[in-house]
Every structure is written in structure tokens, then in C-alpha cells.
Amino acid sequence: MSLKAKLGQIPKSPGVYFFRDLKGEIIYIGKAKVLRNRVRSYFNSPAGKDPKTLVMVKNIADLEWLVMRSEVEALLTEANLIKEHKPRYNVFLKDDKTFPYIRITNEPYPRVEIIRQKNLTKDDHNYFGPYTDAGYLREILRVIHKIFPLRTCTYYIDDNTIEAGKIKICLDYHIKRCDGPCEGLVSEKEYGEMINQIKGFLKGKNVEIRQYLQAQMTIASTEQQYEDAARYRDQLNVVTQFTRKQKKASPDFKDRDVVVVSAENSYGVGVVMRIRNGHIMGREKFNLKVHDPDSHAENLSQFILQYYASTIDMPEEVLVECNFDEIIEYEKWLKGIRKKRVQILVPERGEKRKLVEISKRNSDLLLGELRLKQAKRKELLTKPVLQLQEDLGMEVAPRRIEAFDNSNIQGSNPVAGMVCFVDGKPRKSEYRKFHIKTVDGIDDFASMHEVVNRRYKRQLEGKNPLPDLILIDGGKGQLSAAKSALDALGLGYVPVIGLAKRLEEVFKPGVSAPQNITKTSPGLHLLRAIRDEVHRFAITFHRKSRKKDMTKSIFEKIPGMGKKRIQKLWQEFESLEAIEKSSLKEIVELTGFSKKISSAILECVGRKA
Secondary structure (H helix, E strand, O other): OOHHHHHOOOOOOOEEEEEEOOOOOEEEEEEEOOHHHHHHHHOOOOOOOOHHHHHHHHOOOEEEEEEOOOHHHHHHHHHHHHHHHOOOOOOEEOOOOOEEEEEEOOOOOOOEEEEEEOOOOOOOOEEEOOOOOHHHHHHHHHHHHHHOOOOOOOOOOOHHHHHHOOOOOOHHHHOOOOOOHHHOOOOHHHHHHHHHHHHHHHOOOHHHHHHHHHHHHHHHHHOOOHHHHHHHHHHHHHHHHHHHHOOEOOOOOOOEEEEEEEEEOOEEEEEEEEEEOOEEEEEEEEEEEOOOOOOHHHHHHHHHHHHHOOOOOOOOEEEEOOOOOOHHHHHHHHHHHHOOOOEEEOOOOHHHHHHHHHHHHHHHHHHHHHHHHHHHHHHOOOHHHHHHHHHHOOOOOOOEEEEEEEEEEOOEEEEEEEEEEEOOEEOHHHOEEEEOOOOOOOOHHHHHHHHHHHHHHHHHHOOOOOOOEEEEEOOHHHHHHHHHHHHHOOOOOOOEEEEOOOOOOEEOOOOOOOOOOOOOOHHHHHHHHHHHHHHHHHHHHHHHHHHHHHOOOOOOOOOOOOHHHHHHHHHHOOOHHHHHHOOHHHHHHHHOOOHHHHHHHHHHOOOOO
């Protein structure tokens, strides 16, 4: 069905829409209250549309949509799909990593621990985060353990384990760092009250904790329990010192998040300042990939959507720098998570506006740091890499180069190796080894086709990075085989070259004459170094494979004969001749093997059972 025909069939329902390019890849994901109106707006008059949107529309070859029951459901679906597909024209978090959270487990005697999780799912545990500053997170946990006698073991403790005496108290109990729940020395109710205080501490409610510790210190002192009183005093000092570090940001003790975004070119920084109980609890920073840095409202909207899709810690208010279309839908969505009203506000004046301006200055500074890092990264490009770009007439510098080589002796133990160089230096964690699986005998061309196909098919499936340049150790034949494998995968646009061993000549696909590169070029020296490294890597792997094959037992090919059974066989028989002279019945009786395996053993030594 043509694109024009599809535009006429779009429903007037809320939902999510996808734009695909000629390769079938998703290039943009969006949501809409009314799908028909929103999608058709892209194909109306170009007047008023920014240049980048016009470029995107030119690349749209197909579209799809998903109808949702509500706008909130469309919001969540859009956030999850952007995370999964990372479309070229969407704003998304560039940090492809798991962020740390504090988790308080749902147990009779809960644990407080740091976990890393990419997609947080709502369960019976309590979560606080995400934290992008791991140092600050460790400091919080260190303070919690100083204040509260919290267990650090990973056992599941309940009344049954206590009654059975399965777990004994450890050193933490003797040095007053734990109250000994493993032996029932503290009740579940008392331990639960302490956990509630920890939750309050993580929400910034430090006044209540100070009052509690002050009261406990007074009681212990009155009862002449001076060691306990001193411990409460030390804990009170820790809370006081930690609270002093937290800047007072709001006089009304409300829970707020201040969310801002700064962007330029194709990258940006999102900042979330978390204010709990009137105190600044942390500042989280996220690197973003943006389509249009001038679309402030859209960039902010997309960042808010993706941030709150990854956390359960919801504030009463979210302060933002500018209005955007989805504010009402976002408030409904956040209310559904918090079970209470959440307001998204754009303050114009007063203390709230100052908080937004401070956060904006922070995000601008962080964007400047990111700009400097990118500039330094460009400066780090070595002379050989830049020279190689010039020698091969490439549009971009070949920062990531992957090279392949085959290795075998008369067709036996055929293997291949792949090495990866980034910015002219080997990245050994990304080296790969291949056993040739589909080629019989000596056929370097077919082997190269198989290996290149397997490598980049896996890269595409895993959405992993592709190289800027592929180097094949060999001449025109191996190069053609590699090129055909890339074409079959739709990767014909990835540059690939061959480096012939004899005359050190560089070949490009479809060009019979070698490239005119001077023998003293630093770029050619880099190619030789990479070729020598992949050759060494492939040969070393082949030698290991051959050695392993030479030390194999003839009985390993029998189904059911593992190392232990082979050892058992040699314990009962001194040589192959002894096995050959034995009957089927003797082998079964001495080894305890089945008749089927024993019969196969006799066949291996050249005798019928």
C-alpha cells in the first residue's frame, strides 16, 4: 500500500506512530491524541517547519501506527519504544548503561542495597533514584550505616529461620553495627520502625530523625546506659553534619524536581535537581541525543518522559523552564504512578524561578564540559588515522577499524580471527574468534564470506556499532567475498578494503588497480600493523585449535562419553589392545557402561561387538 493511501486510513484515536526509511528502519516515533491529525500535519505545506523536520519527512518511505486506549498509555508506549529502537530523529538518553538505585527489599527484616537496573519495573520493593553520581550514592549509604544498626548480610530472615537457628550473629553485632535480627535479638516491629526512619532520611526528613536520636540519647543517659547514649550521640552528629551539606532550597518543605535541558548541534544535557523536604538531595545529569537543538519544548518534553519512565520516586511538583504541549497528559500519567496529584509548573518569578535558573546554569556548564570532551576527542585522532582517511578518500576518519584473516593447514581446523582498532590502538576486549562451520576443504573465499556474514549479522541483531572501515587480509578474491557478504546484509555502504601480502597493495571493491598510496604513508603503516595483528591472532587461535584436536581421545565422538567416563575406561584397561581383546560383556561389567556405549567403544578400536 502506498504512503498516500495509508494517510487516508489513519484512525482518529490516541496512539503511537512510526516513520520508516527505505531500508525499513524506524527513524522517528511519536505519540498523538488524534493520530490522523498529527501524522497528516507532517505532510502538509512545508511553511513553518524547521529544516531538520523537512529532511526527516523526505526520508519517510513508510508509516505504521498503534492505537491506544488513552493518551497516558500512548505516552508510556512511546517512551519504551524510543528506548528500544533509538530512532535517528528522536531525543533519547545517550547513556546506554544501567543507573544505580537504592532498594529497600520487601522482607520481614528488609535489606538496604545498591542495585543497577536499566528498566525499573514496579514490584513490592521500595526504590530511590536513579542516581547518576555514584560517589554521592555511596556517601548516602555510608551515612545510613553509621546512623542505623542495619544488617549487611544477604540472608532471607523470618521467624522460621530464627527458630531453626540457621544463621548466627556476626562481627557487626559485637561492634554495635547490627542489632542481630538473625537470632531474633530485635523484633520485626522495632526493625520495621528503623526502616521507616531510613525511608524518611532518603526523602530528606532529617528533623524527625534528629528528634528521635535526641530522645533515645536522653532515655539511655537517664537509665545510665552510657555506651548506648554515646552511640546515639555519635549518630546524631553524623545526621547533623550530613544535613549541613544539603543546601536549603525551599522554605515550604515540599518535594520538587527541577528539570531543564541544554542542547546544541546533535547532543544535549538534561539535569534533574531533586529537592526533598525542602533540601537539595542531589543533581542528576543525563547526556542526550537531540534532533533539533532549537526545539526547546520538544527536547524538554522527551527528556521528562524518558526520565520519569525510569523512576518511581515522584515529587509533588516538577518545575520546568518552558511550556510544552503534553503538560496535562504528563500530570495525569505521573498522578497514576504517585497516586496523588503531581503539578508541572513553569514559574515566572520568585524562589521557584531562581531554582530553575540555577539548574539551567548547571546544565549550560555541563553542556560546555561535553563540548570540550568532544573537541578533545577530535584532537586525539592520531596522524595515521587522519592520513588513512586522506589516502582512501573517505568522508569520515576511520576511527573504528575491524580486520579479518583466515587460518588453516590443508583445510584442517579452519578458523578465522577478527581484531578491532579504535583511534589507531587495539581494543582487545572486542577481538573475536571464529570456527569455520559451513566450508569443507580449502576455500579461503567461502570462509571469508561466512565469517564476515556471521560477524555483521550478529552486530545488526544486537544493534551494536558498525566499523568505519573493514580490512581484509588478502587480495581481490577475499575482498570480493567479504563485499558480497556485506551486500547481502544491506551493509554495502560500509567501506571495505583488502591488503595483499606480497606487494603490500591496497585494493577497493570493483577497482582492479591498487590504490595509489605512497609506501611511506603513516596510514599504510597503520594498515600493515593491523594486518600483522589479525594475522598473529588468527594463527595463534589455529595453533591452539590444532593442538586441542591432536590431544582428543578417539572415544570423545561417542555420544555419552565425557571426560569422566573416558577416565573410568582407562582405569579398567591399560591400552587399546586390552580393550580390543575384551568382550562386550566384560566392558559392561568392569565399567558399568550401557551395552550401546560399550559396543561403540569396541567399534572405535576396530572390532565389532
